[in-house]
Amino acid sequence: xxxxxxxxxxxxxxxxxxxxxxxxxxxxxxxxxxxxxxxxxxxxxxxxxxxxxxxxxxxxxxxxxxxxxxxxxxxxxxxxxxxxxxxxxxxxxxxxxxxxxxxxxxxxxxxxxxxxxxxxxxxxxxxxxxxxxxxxxxxxxxxxxxxxxxxxxxxxxxxxxxxxxxxxxxxxxxxxxxxxxxxxxxxxxxxxxxxxxxxxxxxxxxxxxxxxxxxxxxxxxxxxxxxxxxxxxxxxxxxxxxxxxxxxxxxxxxxxxxxxxxxxxxxxxxxxxxxxxx
Amino acid sequence: xxxxxxxxxxxxxxxxxxxxxxxxxxxxxxxxxxxxxxxxxxxxxxxxxxxxxxxxxxxxxxxxxxxxxxxxxxxxxxxxxxxxxxxxxxxxxxxxxxxxxxxxxxxxxxxxxxxxxxxxxxxxxxxxxxxxxxxxxxxxxxxxxxxxxxxxxxxxxxxxxxxxxxxxxxxxxxxxxxxxxxxxxxxxxxxxxxxxxxxxxxxxxxxxxxxxxxxxxxxxxxxxxxxxxxxxxxxxxxxxxxxxxxxxxxxxxxxxxxxxxxxxxxxxxxxxxxxxxxxxxxxxxxxxxxxxxxxxxxxxxxxxxxxxxxxxxxxxxxxxxxxxxxx
Amino acid sequence: xxxxxxxxxxxxxxxxxxxxxxxxxxxxxxxxxxxxxxxxxxxxxxxxxxxxxxxxxxxxxxxxxxxxxxxxxxxxxxxxxxxxxxxxxxxxxxxxxxxxxxxxxxxxxxxxxxxxxxxxxxxxxxxxxxxxxxxxxxxxxxxxxxxxxxxxxxxxxxxxxxxxxxxxxxxxxxxxxxxxxxxxxxxxxxxxxxxxxxxxxxxxxxxxxxxxxxxxxxxxxxxxxxxxxxxxxxxxxxxxxxxxxxxxxxxxx
Numbered sequence: 001x002x003x004x005x006x007x008x009x010x011x012x013x014x015x016x017x018x019x020x021x022x023x024x025x026x027x028x029x030x031x032x033x034x035x036x037x038x039x040x041x042x043x044x045x046x047x048x049x050x051x052x053x054x055x056x057x058x059x060x061x062x063x064x065x066x067x068x069x070x071x072x073x074x075x076x077x078x079x080x081x082x083x084x085x086x087x088x089x090x091x092x093x094x095x096x097x098x099x100x101x102x103x104x105x106x107x108x109x110x111x112x113x114x115x116x117x118x119x120x121x122x123x124x125x126x127x128x129x130x131x132x133x134x135x136x137x138x139x140x141x142x143x144x145x146x147x148x149x150x151x152x153x154x155x156x157x158x159x160x161x162x163x164x165x166x167x168x169x170x171x172x173x174x175x176x177x178x179x180x181x182x183x184x185x186x187x188x189x190x191x192x193x194x195x196x197x198x199x200x201x202x203x204x205x206x207x208x209x210x211x212x213x214x215x216x217x218x219x220x221x222x223x224x225x226x227x228x229x230x231x232x233x234x235x236x237x238x239x240x241x242x243x244x245x246x247x248x249x250x251x252x253x254x255x256x257x258x259x260x261x262x263x264x265x266x267x268x269x270x271x272x273x274x275x276x277x278x
Numbered sequence: 279x280x281x282x283x284x285x286x287x288x289x290x291x292x293x294x295x296x297x298x299x300x301x302x303x304x305x306x307x308x309x310x311x312x313x314x315x316x317x318x319x320x321x322x323x324x325x326x327x328x329x330x331x332x333x334x335x336x337x338x339x340x341x342x343x344x345x346x347x348x349x350x351x352x353x354x355x356x357x358x359x360x361x362x363x364x365x366x367x368x369x370x371x372x373x374x375x376x377x378x379x380x381x382x383x384x385x386x387x388x389x390x391x392x393x394x395x396x397x398x399x400x401x402x403x404x405x406x407x408x409x410x411x412x413x414x415x416x417x418x419x420x421x422x423x424x425x426x427x428x429x430x431x432x433x434x435x436x437x438x439x440x441x442x443x444x445x446x447x448x449x450x451x452x453x454x455x456x457x458x459x460x461x462x463x464x465x466x467x468x469x470x471x472x473x474x475x476x477x478x479x480x481x482x483x484x485x486x487x488x489x490x491x492x493x494x495x496x497x498x499x500x501x502x503x504x505x506x507x508x509x510x511x512x513x514x515x516x517x518x519x520x521x522x523x524x525x526x527x528x529x530x531x532x533x534x535x536x537x538x539x540x541x542x543x544x545x546x547x548x549x550x551x552x553x554x555x556x557x558x559x560x561x562x563x564x565x566x567x568x569x570x571x572x573x574x575x576x577x578x579x580x581x582x583x584x585x586x587x588x589x590x591x592x593x594x595x596x597x598x599x600x601x602x603x604x605x
Numbered sequence: 606x607x608x609x610x611x612x613x614x615x616x617x618x619x620x621x622x623x624x625x626x627x628x629x630x631x632x633x634x635x636x637x638x639x640x641x642x643x644x645x646x647x648x649x650x651x652x653x654x655x656x657x658x659x660x661x662x663x664x665x666x667x668x669x670x671x672x673x674x675x676x677x678x679x680x681x682x683x684x685x686x687x688x689x690x691x692x693x694x695x696x697x698x699x700x701x702x703x704x705x706x707x708x709x710x711x712x713x714x715x716x717x718x719x720x721x722x723x724x725x726x727x728x729x730x731x732x733x734x735x736x737x738x739x740x741x742x743x744x745x746x747x748x749x750x751x752x753x754x755x756x757x758x759x760x761x762x763x764x765x766x767x768x769x770x771x772x773x774x775x776x777x778x779x780x781x782x783x784x785x786x787x788x789x790x791x792x793x794x795x796x797x798x799x800x801x802x803x804x805x806x807x808x809x810x811x812x813x814x815x816x817x818x819x820x821x822x823x824x825x826x827x828x829x830x831x832x833x834x835x836x837x838x839x840x841x842x843x844x845x846x847x848x849x850x851x852x853x854x855x856x857x858x
Binding site for chain 1: 626627628631632634635638639642645646647649650652653654655656657658777781782783785786790793794796797798801802803806
């Protein structure tokens with residue numbers, strides 16, 4: 001119990017430091033937001049063109065996603081995308097490779113939980129300076145480009161819970177990738193490839209509903225839908241709140257699986273370090 | 279005219295600070311106070327060709343700022359600097375062709391390729407003719423004994439080996455001035471001594487002017503005919519190491535090993551006595567009492583086994599000086 | 606001439622360094638996957654929605670691939686400029702560059718090179734070839750020349766963007782991320798058919814950073830979508846002009 005409290009406390013102070021850091025670099029945050037907004041506007045234009053002028057205009061609605069919903073998907077997608085693990089946590093990797101890990105091992109904390117908290121806080125903090133301007137911009141746009149309100153109150157609530165689960169999922173997968181990276185002596189290539197695949201399958205490139213029909217079943221059950229697509233469906237109402245229970249359960253199940261695998265691999269690696277004497 | 283002349287060089291940096299107190303985090307996002315720091319405050323000195331000058335001062339005193347200005351990397355706010363008749367920051371290319379710089383903490387060699395490849399790229403960068411290059415390289419290779427390392431990638435070299443290669447890299451184009459920024463940092467005793475010998479030799483043989491910044495006072499003692507001390511951006515001392523010592527370490531000490539432990543008691547003319555197990559350290563002022571008189575007095579009073587007379591440790595002198603100058 | 610020789614030497618050195626690193630084939634594969642997955646959304650959209658009037662998937666991918674290939678070329682040979690603010694200034698390696706009696710441009714351009722950057726070029730050229738074949742465009746001497754000149758112009762234009770990045774970095778490296786609008790994000794614009802592209806984007810990427818001049822106009826000229834060969838040949842001068850403009854403003858820094 002004491003351990004959990006200590007970890008939570010560490011988590012909070014790390015979040016504080018990271019937030020202070022991102023406030024320091026607020027210009028970078030705003031510049032990043034500009035890029036995200038630029039991206040979003042291009043995507044929205046492209047969707048609009050397809051929904052209005054393509055030879056098969058109703059294909060979107062047939063797939064269950066209206067243009068308005070697609071626009072909202074783009075905006076929130078830019079936001080949730082910031083949580084995704086797109087690169088290895090250099091912080092943790094550096095510590096293990098340089099042997100600074102010894103210092104951490106001396107602290108009375110569960111190493112994996114501590115790092116998990118740290119990584120999660122790192123993922124959360126850019127949402128502040130980069131995410132808030134995006135959302136602000138998205139709601140003041142003219143109607144055709146605007147981020148719409150959630151479909152229902154219960155949908156909003158489920159979407160929030162699902163977003164927290166998404167954070168856990170993103171973090172646990174990032175940590176798993178990091179553990180795998182530890183076992184590869186010659187570089188980040190392979191782990192970068194898996195993380196890229198995760199990003200593509202999350203719906204960040206294209207809402208999963210608009211992917212080819214025969215893939216739909218697979219797309220919904222693969223782990224990366226939980227990054228972005230599931231919270232988004234709940235927000236837009238393309239998935240009813242009554243389905244939220246199993247959808248969020250699926251997210252958490254994947255997160256637990258990744259966390260268990262990551263912890264096991266890391267523990268083995270750390271044991272080797274200790275045996276070698278650092 | 280001297281080879282290097284600095285006149286009233288000033289440089290300020292501005293750093294931003296977060297406000298303190300409650301809600302500092304939030305306020306810091308919107309309000310930030312800028313603070314200017316005077317890195318160099320009217321620094322003037324001149325150095326003649328062939329001199330070997332030590333440049334010392336505590337961390338953050340402005341040493342590397344001065345070196346950066348002299349090597350043309352930084353432009354000062356005001357003041358004049360002439361090196362070999364040129365202003366470093368306005369005539370960068372011409373200026374840097376004539377100088378060499380060694381950073382103890384940073385490498386100018388390409389990490390993953392053999393040392394030789396790095397040298398041959400430097401040959402092209404500095405447009406060294408093949409004849410001069412071959413001559414200088416064989417001369418340096420011999421003097422620093424790196425012949426066997428030329429085919430090894432830099433990342434496989436030990437620190438001592440790498441530092442010798444760095445020195446070669448900095449001297450390949452036969453610069454007239456060599457800046458050395460903590461060249462002996464992290465080196466073992468043997469490598470340190472070898473490096474010092476080489477620098478001395480290069481200085482006397484080719485009359486290369488050398489400016490050495492370091493925290494290792496033994497480097498200064500072994501190499502430099504002159505020291506400059508900087509603190510808070512001001513030049514505090516400029517002269518020989520000998521007179522610096524005279525000024526800040528009037529006292530000598532006798533380290534006496536005794537047959538058995540003896541509690542301290544006052545000995546005539548001693549300034550201070552420290553006792554550690556069966557060793558006495560007795561401080562005295564050589565201007566008032568001769569060393570042999572002190573030893574006689576001690577021999578009468580104590581069961582002496584061994585006696586050593588020491589000058590005060592150079593590091594302690596410098597620490598005392600920094601303290602006195604409030605830096 | 607000696608400057609070019611020095612640049613070549615730098616690139617050779619970095620190339621050898623890269624090969625020392627055992628993971629380079631995987632890095633090549635990784636960039637190739639990036640190149641393939643990047644337009645995946647567009648491809649799926651076309652397969653679901655069909656064409657947009659005359660704008661088929663081959664047309665859009667052709668324009669996109671022209672821009673990506675140009676970007677890839679610039680990235681391969683001038684990435685040093687783009688890395689400069691983030692890597693060189695922060696690590697202090699820039700001091701070392703200043704200490705050497707050669708042009709800063711050459712030293713920075715040559716400071717970074719890695720074989721895996723070429724994946725983007727190879728992927729791009731493969732896509733261009735496929736699109737031209739699908740549309741039945743005959744690759745005679747004129748058309749080939751237009752493509753080659755367009756890619757050269759594109760290479761110059763994107764090199765100009767990288768130089769612009771380092772020029773700005775001299776003043777501040779804080780908040781430089783918006784520059785992505787002109788680098789990695791710029792060619793995303795080509796996913797939108799030109800008739801429906803907002804005026805402001807079209808003007809920005811024609812008259813300031815000539816991204817459309819080096820992609821859309823040459824493609825349109827050789828495929829016969831309505832632009833003249835004259836407009837298609839503007840790519841090289843436009844790219845060159847943009848580069849010179851950036852070099853001049855960089856030199857005044």
